[in-house]
Amino acid sequence: MGGTRYSGIIILVLLGFLGSIQAQLVLGFYSKNCPRAEKIIHNFVNMHIHNAPSLAAALLRMHFHDCFIRGCDASVLLNSTSNNQAEKDAFPNLSLRGFDFVDRVKSLVEAECPGIVSCADIIALVARDSIVATGGPFWRVPTGRRDGTISNSTEALNNIPPTFGNLTTLQKQFSKRGLDLNDLVLLSGAHTIGVSHCSSFSNRLYNFTGVGDQDPSLDSKYAANLKANKCRNPNDNTTKVEMTPGSRNTFDLGYYSLLLQRRALFESDAALTTNPTTKSFVTQLLQGPLQNFYDKFAKSMEKMGRINVKTGSIGEIRKQCAVVNS
Incomplete structure (x- = not known):
C-alpha cells in the first residue's frame, strides 16, 4: 500500500515536471505547426519598416x-468595450502607435495557419525585427506565448512606469516583474531612439514643483533651448522632441551620454543618475564598445519578454488581436 502511494507521488511529480517543461517558451515554437510564421513576420517588417523607421521605437515601446x-x-x-475600458485607452498608452502594423502582420500569419500564432508572440517578434531592420541590436525571441483575455485601463495607469517616476518607484515596479537595476538602465536605453511629446516632460520646463519653476536636474541651457524652439507652450501636447537630438533613429549610446550631461527628457531618465549603482553602470556602458551595450540589452529584452507569459492551455490564440475570441 505504501509502495503504491509512493509510486503515485512520483508520477504526480513527473507530471508536474513535464507540465513545467511544456509551459516554457522555446526558440522555434512554431517550427512544426506553422514553420513559415517567423519568416512571414520578418519579411513584412523588412519590407515596410523602412517606410516609417520611427515605428521601430513605437513597436518596442508597445512590447514594453x-x-x-x-x-x-x-x-x-484589446479594444475597449461598452462595459470595460481597455489598457490602450489608459493615459500612458494614448500615444502608442503601431496597432495597424501588428494587425496586418496577424492577418498574414492567419492566412498561412489560422489560429496558431498568438498576438503576444507577434508583438515580441515585430519589436525585435523592427529594431534589427533599422540597425539596432538582435536578441533571441523564444515563442509559445498565448494571448490574455483581460485588459483594464486602471491597471495600465497604475503599473506602467511613469515618465515622472523617481528611482525608488522605478526599482519597485521593475523588481515586481523580476527585473533588477541593471535591467532598468539597459531597457531605459531604448530611449536612444524615438521621440516624445512636449507634454510628457513640460512640467520640468515650466512647473516642476507647482510654483512655475524649472527642474534643477535638467541642464539649464538645454531647457532654455527647448522652451525657445520646441516646447514654447506648457500645454503643448502635439509637438514632438527627439529623445536623442540628431540620432533618433540610431540605436547607439547617445542616450547615456545625454544622461550624464543632464539632458535626458524624462524625470525617470534623470533618476538613473541619482543612484551610485545605476550611474556607475551608465558610465561603464559609455566606456565600453557599442556591442557590449547591444549584448547586455539583448539579455534584458529576452528577460522582459518572459514576464508572466501565458503558455500551455492558459489564455487563447486570438483570431483578431483587438478582440477576444467569441
Missing part, C-alpha cells in the same frame, strides 16, 4: 507596455 501589465499577453492590443 504590454509586458508590464499582466505579462506579455497582448492585452495592450
Whole structure:
C-alpha cells in the first residue's frame, strides 16, 4: 500500500515536471505547426519598416507596455468595450502607435495557419525585427506565448512606469516583474531612439514643483533651448522632441551620454543618475564598445519578454488581436 502511494507521488511529480517543461517558451515554437510564421513576420517588417523607421521605437515601446501589465499577453492590443475600458485607452498608452502594423502582420500569419500564432508572440517578434531592420541590436525571441483575455485601463495607469517616476518607484515596479537595476538602465536605453511629446516632460520646463519653476536636474541651457524652439507652450501636447537630438533613429549610446550631461527628457531618465549603482553602470556602458551595450540589452529584452507569459492551455490564440475570441 505504501509502495503504491509512493509510486503515485512520483508520477504526480513527473507530471508536474513535464507540465513545467511544456509551459516554457522555446526558440522555434512554431517550427512544426506553422514553420513559415517567423519568416512571414520578418519579411513584412523588412519590407515596410523602412517606410516609417520611427515605428521601430513605437513597436518596442508597445512590447514594453504590454509586458508590464499582466505579462506579455497582448492585452495592450484589446479594444475597449461598452462595459470595460481597455489598457490602450489608459493615459500612458494614448500615444502608442503601431496597432495597424501588428494587425496586418496577424492577418498574414492567419492566412498561412489560422489560429496558431498568438498576438503576444507577434508583438515580441515585430519589436525585435523592427529594431534589427533599422540597425539596432538582435536578441533571441523564444515563442509559445498565448494571448490574455483581460485588459483594464486602471491597471495600465497604475503599473506602467511613469515618465515622472523617481528611482525608488522605478526599482519597485521593475523588481515586481523580476527585473533588477541593471535591467532598468539597459531597457531605459531604448530611449536612444524615438521621440516624445512636449507634454510628457513640460512640467520640468515650466512647473516642476507647482510654483512655475524649472527642474534643477535638467541642464539649464538645454531647457532654455527647448522652451525657445520646441516646447514654447506648457500645454503643448502635439509637438514632438527627439529623445536623442540628431540620432533618433540610431540605436547607439547617445542616450547615456545625454544622461550624464543632464539632458535626458524624462524625470525617470534623470533618476538613473541619482543612484551610485545605476550611474556607475551608465558610465561603464559609455566606456565600453557599442556591442557590449547591444549584448547586455539583448539579455534584458529576452528577460522582459518572459514576464508572466501565458503558455500551455492558459489564455487563447486570438483570431483578431483587438478582440477576444467569441
